[in-house]
Amino acid sequence: MSDIAKLQIGNELYEFPIIQGAENELAIDLKTLRASTNGVITIDPGFKNTGSCKSDITFLDGEKGILRYRGYPIEELAEKANFLEVAYTLIFGNLPTAEQLQKFDKDIKENAVVDEEIKKILEAFPKNAHPMGVLSSLTSALTAFNPSSVNVDSEEEMYNAIVKIMGKFPVLVAWTMRKKQGLPLNYGSSKLGYVENVLQMMFEKPNEEYTINPIVKDALDKLLILHADHEQNCSTSTVRIVGSSHAGLFASISAGISALWGPLHGGANQAVLEMLEAIRKDGGDTKKYMAKAKDKSDSFRLMGFGHRVYKNFDPRAKIIKVAADQVLTDLGVEDPILDIAKELEQEALLDQYFVDRKLYPNVDFYSGIIYRAMGIPIEMFTVMFALGRLPGWIAQWREMRLNREPIGRPRQIYTGQNLRSFNHLDKR
Numbered sequence: 001m002s003d004i005a006k007l008q009i010g011n012e013l014y015e016f017p018i019i020q021g022a023e024n025e026l027a028i029d030l031k032t033l034r035a036s037t038n039g040v041i042t043i044d045p046g047f048k049n050t051g052s053c054k055s056d057i058t059f060l061d062g063e064k065g066i067l068r069y070r071g072y073p074i075e076e077l078a079e080k081a082n083f084l085e086v087a088y089t090l091i092f093g094n095l096p097t098a099e100q101l102q103k104f105d106k107d108i109k110e111n112a113v114v115d116e117e118i119k120k121i122l123e124a125f126p127k128n129a130h131p132m133g134v135l136s137s138l139t140s141a142l143t144a145f146n147p148s149s150v151n152v153d154s155e156e157e158m159y160n161a162i163v164k165i166m167g168k169f170p171v172l173v174a175w176t177m178r179k180k181q182g183l184p185l186n187y188g189s190s191k192l193g194y195v196e197n198v199l200q201m202m203f204e205k206p207n208e209e210y211t212i213n214p215i216v217k218d219a220l221d222k223l224l225i226l227h228a229d230h231e232q233n234c235s236t237s238t239v240r241i242v243g244s245s246h247a248g249l250f251a252s253i254s255a256g257i258s259a260l261w262g263p264l265h266g267g268a269n270q271a272v273l274e275m276l277e278a279i280r281k282d283g284g285d286t287k288k289y290m291a292k293a294k295d296k297s298d299s300f301r302l303m304g305f306g307h308r309v310y311k312n313f314d315p316r317a318k319i320i321k322v323a324a325d326q327v328l329t330d331l332g333v334e335d336p337i338l339d340i341a342k343e344l345e346q347e348a349l350l351d352q353y354f355v356d357r358k359l360y361p362n363v364d365f366y367s368g369i370i371y372r373a374m375g376i377p378i379e380m381f382t383v384m385f386a387l388g389r390l391p392g393w394i395a396q397w398r399e400m401r402l403n404r405e406p407i408g409r410p411r412q413i414y415t416g417q418n419l420r421s422f423n424h425l426d427k428r
């Protein structure tokens with residue numbers, strides 16, 4: 001195949017190089033398009049055909065159901081690694097040695113305290129504020145307490161910024177939930193591993209010792225690993241583009257949290273549980289909702305089914321389904337919502353409409369179920385997604401800064417009014 005793409009505009013013929021990725025993906029390199037064509041640009045709403053960068057971090061193939069971080073298959077990482085190991089691998093490129101991992105863990109723990117003044121900011125939020133809004137604000141507020149900008153030429157400064165956010169973020173995550181529940185704001189324990197500490201900080205009661213259930217811990221570890229990166233999705237692209245203006249790491253992550261909040265992105269896991277609740281309140285008739293989902297005159301969709309990229313299966317959903325079954329069995333959870341979820345899953349997997357359109361349960365269908373079984377409130381589901389995605393955002397921000405990427409600044413095709421004159425108010 002030729003490594004040149006030819007474009008004809010009028011009588012002029014232009015040539016652009018075709019570049020190839022490590023997994024043979026092809027792209028037309030249009031860097032010189034505007035300059036060589038005297039102002040012609042491409043237009044691609046939603047960037048469905050646009051690669052915004054070259055990246056060494058995550059490879060995914062939606063048709064084949066492949067997801068790999070730094071070359072490692074997600075299935076292997078979910079089975080053999082813990083979240084902190086995966087975070088290190090995503091951010092720094094290779095699996096850590098025992099020594100590197102120990103240092104990473106220790107440095108994160110040393111940074112796992114936030115300025116007490118942050119509590120005052122949290123106090124000012126109403127109790128019914130959505131935790132994603134609170135988390136985004138508090139993450140942005142960290143900038144005020146850690147104001148020095150990161151010199152990206154210094155490996156040490158870069159590393160320090162990374163362990164700072166890795167340490168402080170879980171504290172903010174736990175506090176957003178504890179604030180809602182009226183619980184005292186705690187710091188967990190530096191004796192615990194990263195994921196154990198998250199659980200302790202979230203669930204510890206002031207009057208009793210919190211015992212970590214290893215099944216719950218393992219399931220959360222897996223969930224965080226599965227959500228840790230997904231290449232140039234909406235929130236990751238946001239982090240990269242905000243960071244491309246050289247705004248700091250905390251500010252860039254805060255913007256990513258806002259992007260993740262939406263129901264078309266990270267908010268889908270909340271939407272799944274809200275849908276299941278609505279079905280229960282309506283009598284629990286799953287067949288009625290299956291019919292609604294298939295009815296083209298009805299806007300209802302089965303939340304948690306289908307995926308924009310994965311058209312065969314979502315490899316993350318395959319892994320998490322097993323964990324969900326295990327958690328539900330081991331915890332002996334009895335919950336009508338979960339029964340409805342299981343019924344819907346069974347019916348959809350056998351239904352011709354869903355089979356024909358390759359609509360399988362996605363990762364959000366099962367993650368919501370596990371979070372629910374763990375006792376995590378629905379509004380916190382997207383916050384848990386953010387906790388998992390943090391290393392991915394950091395890795396992508398770091399890569400973008402180290403690659404000296406230019407500021408993200410798309411162009412547009414103007415479709416508004418042509419030149420017209422200003423009329424004074426009394427003449428309008």
Ligand code: ACO
Pocket residue numbers: 264265266268293294300301302303304305306307308309357359362363364
């Ligand atoms: N329920 C019922 N029908 C569906 C569903 C669904 N969940 N998803 C897709 N379809 C149907 C469509 O109506 C369409 O049918 P048609 O061909 O007869 O017109 C066909 O399947 C293809 O659907 P599209 O909307 O073209 O698929 P697209 O790739 O654009 O959408 C999306 C993917 C947005 C995820 C969609 O499947 C959906 O809305 N799912 C529910 C929401 C959800 O779970 N989102 C979370 C995604 S995972 C994540 O973001 C981490």
